[in-house]
Amino acid sequence: MPRTKKDVVTEFRTAGILEAAYRVFAEQGFEQATMAEIARVADVAKGTLYLYYPSKQHMYSAALRQSAAELAARTRASMESAASVGDKVHAFIGATLRYFEEHPDFFRIYDSEFGRARCRHAQHPRQVDELHIEQVKTLDQILQQAVRRRAIRPIRTEEAAVAIFDITRSIVKQRLLGASRASLDEDIAFAFDLTWKGIGHR
Amino acid sequence: MPRTKKDVVTEFRTAGILEAAYRVFAEQGFEQATMAEIARVADVAKGTLYLYYPSKQHMYSAALRQSAAELAARTRASMESAASVGDKVHAFIGATLRYFEEHPDFFRIYDSEFGRARCRHAQHPRQVDELHIEQVKTLDQILQQAVRRRAIRPIRTEEAAVAIFDITRSIVKQRLLGASRASLDEDIAFAFDLTWKGIGHR
DNA sequence: CGCTATACTGACTGAGTGGTCATTCAAATG
DNA sequence: CATTTGAATGACCACTCAGTCAGTATAGCG
Numbered sequence: 001m002p003r004t005k006k007d008v009v010t011e012f013r014t015a016g017i018l019e020a021a022y023r024v025f026a027e028q029g030f031e032q033a034t035m036a037e038i039a040r041v042a043d044v045a046k047g048t049l050y051l052y053y054p055s056k057q058h059m060y061s062a063a064l065r066q067s068a069a070e071l072a073a074r075t076r077a078s079m080e081s082a083a084s085v086g087d088k089v090h091a092f093i094g095a096t097l098r099y100f101e102e103h104p105d106f107f108r109i110y111d112s113e114f115g116r117a118r119c120r121h122a123q124h125p126r127q128v129d130e131l132h133i134e135q136v137k138t139l140d141q142i143l144q145q146a147v148r149r150r151a152i153r154p155i156r157t158e159e160a161a162v163a164i165f166d167i168t169r170s171i172v173k174q175r176l177l178g179a180s181r182a183s184l185d186e187d188i189a190f191a192f193d194l195t196w197k198g199i200g201h202r
Numbered sequence: 203m204p205r206t207k208k209d210v211v212t213e214f215r216t217a218g219i220l221e222a223a224y225r226v227f228a229e230q231g232f233e234q235a236t237m238a239e240i241a242r243v244a245d246v247a248k249g250t251l252y253l254y255y256p257s258k259q260h261m262y263s264a265a266l267r268q269s270a271a272e273l274a275a276r277t278r279a280s281m282e283s284a285a286s287v288g289d290k291v292h293a294f295i296g297a298t299l300r301y302f303e304e305h306p307d308f309f310r311i312y313d314s315e316f317g318r319a320r321c322r323h324a325q326h327p328r329q330v331d332e333l334h335i336e337q338v339k340t341l342d343q344i345l346q347q348a349v350r351r352r353a354i355r356p357i358r359t360e361e362a363a364v365a366i367f368d369i370t371r372s373i374v375k376q377r378l379l380g381a382s383r384a385s386l387d388e389d390i391a392f393a394f395d396l397t398w399k400g401i402g403h404r
Numbered sequence: 405c406g407c408t409a410t411a412c413t414g415a416c417t418g419a420g421t422g423g424t425c426a427t428t429c430a431a432a433t434g
Numbered sequence: 435c436a437t438t439t440g441a442a443t444g445a446c447c448a449c450t451c452a453g454t455c456a457g458t459a460t461a462g463c464g
């Protein structure tokens with residue numbers, strides 16, 4: 001089955017609409033964003049949106065999922081190319097900070113979604129949760145290994161993984177707010193230093 | 203000017219409505235919460251809400267402000283009664299964890315609001331920001347003192363303060379999710395241990 | 405060139421919401 | 435008991451917005 005012209009057009013539209021949705025959702029948040037605005041930004045009519053996505057919710061999920069997958073892939077690749085546990089943790093922090101630095105819009109969606117996730121009646125999809133869980137798991141495994149090899153002191157690795165993740169997020173937030181006057185590399189170094197000392201390497 | 207009967211009734215209604223609003227906002231988030239639902243929970247008619255609060259937004263602010271002030275006061279008191287820097291940091295973490303443990307609803311509002319705060323078009327009031335800034339400042343001052351007295355290694359205190367704050371938040375989140383199987387005290391000890399080692403006391 | 409298929413459009417619908425206000429009625433007053 | 439008062443009410447209004455669909459424009463084809 002060859003790729004027809006139709007497929008190409010569909011792909012083009014799908015991507016264009018997703019791009020617009022991504023920007024509007026990042027700017028306004030899910031509730032405040034309107035389909036009319038997304039259509040305006042995508043430069044298509046409102047009805048067209050519904051030819052490619054069945055609902056606002058689906059569009060939102062798609063936007064989240066794409067970026068989440070990208071971040072996860074990058075982080076994983078970056079960690080794999082590092083040798084020692086310390087380097088891996090450093091790579092994790094660096095990759096995360098760098099990704100969000102390049103995609104501040106995604107961070108805004110991500111961060112607000114992350115907070116909402118704990119609402120009892122969260123009817124939002126769990127892409128962000130899954131990203132979070134996956135990222136934490138990856139870190140956790142590294143830490144567990146390190147503990148077994150006695151590279152770091154015995155510690156509750158999962159909680160530590162979450163903590164590292166959250167410190168990283170916290171630094172991204174400070175940078176986006178303009179509260180950090182340090183360079184990206186300095187901030188990476190700071191986050192690593194703090195967590196690494198906290199974990200207690202030997 | 204003595205307190206009239208009217209004042210008492212007003213106070214009673216105001217508090218009752220605020221309590222209901224608090225619960226509904228915590229459960230649903232700002233946008234999903236409806237005035238009709240708040241009225242139902244408060245067991246008054248919708249119009250009555252507007253006799254005591256001029257708008258949904260005002261009600262939300264009031265709900266946030268009250269709890270934020272309470273948390274800030276508790277934390278401050280707890281830290282003041284501690285002697286050493288380490289004890290103060292420990293007190294901070296403990297007070298925060300304990301408060302949120304008692305008020306999981308507030309944490310949900312707080313956390314979701316915190317994420318939203320960085321949206322560019324945030325038209326939400328800044329109670330949460332102010333709470334956050336105040337809490338961080340308090341911690342920061344303690345850390346700065348400690349650095350001057352050489353009780354801890356020289357460090358970027360503000361960033362460290364934010365990190366401590368965020369680790370604490372992160373643990374609250376894990377507890378609310380039921381992800382933590384440890385006792386409250388164990389979690390407090392863990393958070394303190396991690397941050398304190400991270401800061402690098404001597 | 406005429407015909408058909410269909411991608412696209414945007415006015416429209418209907419559900420839902422924040423906020424209002426004429427009306428009600430219980431309690432206070434005399 | 436009659437009268438006044440104003441707190442409480444809830445039907446209502448104006449508006450928003452996700453989602454629909456009858457109609458239009460255009461590309462492809464014979």
